[in-house]
Amino acid sequence: MSVEQLSALRETFCPLEKEAILRAVMTIVHFYQELALSLSDQRGLEYPKGLERVMLDRLQSLEQSM
Numbered sequence: 593m594s595v596e597q598l599s600a601l602r603e604t605f606c607p608l609e610k611e612a613i614l615r616a617v618m619t620i621v622h623f624y625q626e627l628a629l630s631l632s633d634q635r636g637l638e639y640p641k642g643l644e645r646v647m648l649d650r651l652q653s654l655e656q657s658m
Contacts, residue, residue, distance in 0.1 A: 601619065604620055614655060
């Protein structure tokens with residue numbers, strides 16, 4: 593993976609504050625989503641969309657409670 597691709601994760605180094613950490617988590621999740629679907633397709637694996645939905649719903653409820 594190139595340095596340019598990984599630079600998207602730079603903003604995940606954040607202060608130890610709830611809002612900043614949650615933003616960092618969402619950045620990592622979006623980074624993962626962009627890579628995971630294509631990687632699972634390349635490897636012939638089924639992407640766990642149900643699990644993804646459960647976890648995204650949990651993160652969304654955390655965002656809304658802040």
